[in-house]
Amino acid sequence: MGFLSSRRKRARIAPELDDQELGRLLKSLRSTSRTGTIATTDLCVAQISRFLDQGGSDWDRRTHRISVLAEFLAASQLPRSWAARQPDNATALVLHAWAQVVHARAREDRGGTVGAAESCLRAAELAPGDPTPWVALLKVARWERWRQPQVFGVWNEVLARDRWNREAYMSMLAYLAPEEAGSRLQILEFVDALGARMPANAPCAATELTAQVHQYHAILGRGGYEALVARTHWNQGMAAHALDRVAHSWAQPGFLRHARTVADLNLLAYALMAADRRADARAVFDAVGGIVTAWPWEAGGDPLTEFEQAQRRATVGM
Incomplete structure (x- = not known):
């Protein structure tokens, strides 16, 4: 099988995942920024603008690309400069607001998103018709600790434009966690309501499994005896159900087609190995193709090391 092939690509972290066009843009931006010329900002803006405009109304792909670019450019002045030069460019405004949130979170600066809501x-x-301004505003609202009625109002605006927007569901999952503004009960209610009507291959299909991995990490974090038997989490109730429901379908070629499919496959491989379901994990590692996401692997240490060790364990005895 592919994961036993000597030609298997070396595991690597790639923020663009398998979006090769986005990967080429990031590489080009790195190269352009190193030139240090006066026209550097103009060249980068032109590249980004042209790239994002070609996506049309594929909101899932557009959200993924803006998210990656916001992370990539968060520490630079480029998003701010672009938005200042083109205050009537929706894409520039969204990228700037999103990058502000990323930068503020990295610095733990609650005042670092001034003007971001207005930009959104x-x-x-x-x-x-574009959901990305509202997805960005949802991130701003979380960081600025808006009240729940306001946050749910923004959430509803996203759904009105893109019913299964993955980034929005992940944002709400984090917002409703006890660590932010909710509770374990709200998480359960949110996931339960989603599962009742969501297509099995929707872009936000990983919401339930993500919630279970967070719960698993919480158990590990408590230490002691609970951490020692944390694996049993995956054999019980909702966690077992969440894993069983996707263990085989997600790895099937073409079943998941959204922009962050590889991230969801990483999540599934991690959960299957945490549950010691090595046989099920093998096909998932094959589907991942060596593209590693930092989360959730980083919970155990260096993500590349954790991924490669788990992949080797999955193949033991074959």
């Missing part, structure tokens, strides 16, 4: 709302006016 202006972008929403300029591009009324």
Whole structure:
């Protein structure tokens, strides 16, 4: 099988995942920024603008690309400069607001998102059918600790434009956690309501499994006897059900087609190995193709090391 092939690609972390066009853009931006010329910002803006405009109304792909670019550019002045130069460009405004949140979180700066909400709302006016201004505003709302009615109002605006937006569901999952503004009960209610009507291959299909991995990490974090028997989490109730429901279907070629499919496959491989379901994990590692996401592997240490060790364990005895 592919994961036993000597030609298997070396595991690597790639923020773009398997989006090769986005990967080429990131490489080009790195190269352009190193030139240090006066026109550097203009060249980068032109590249990004042209790239994001070609996606049309594929909101899932657009959200993924803006998310990756916001992370990539968070520490630079480029998003701010672009938004200042083109205040009526919705894409520039969204990228700037999103990058502000990423930068503020990295610095733990609660005041680092001044003007971000206004940028998102202006972008929403300029591009009324585009969900990404509202997805970005959801991130702003979480960081600025808006009240739940306000956050749910933003959430509903996203759903009105993109019913299964993965980034929005993950944001709400984090917001409703006890660590932010919710409770374990709210997480359960949120996941239960989603599962009742969500297509099995929707972009947000990993919401339930993500919630279970967070719960698993919480158990590990408590230490002591609970951490020693944490694996039993995956043999019980909702966790076992969540894993059983996706263990075989996700790895089937073409079943998941959204932009962050590889991230969801990483999540599944991690959960299957945590549950010691090595036989089920083998096909998932094959489907991952060596592209590693930092989370959830980083919970155990260096993500590449953790991934490679888990992949080797999955193949023992074959």
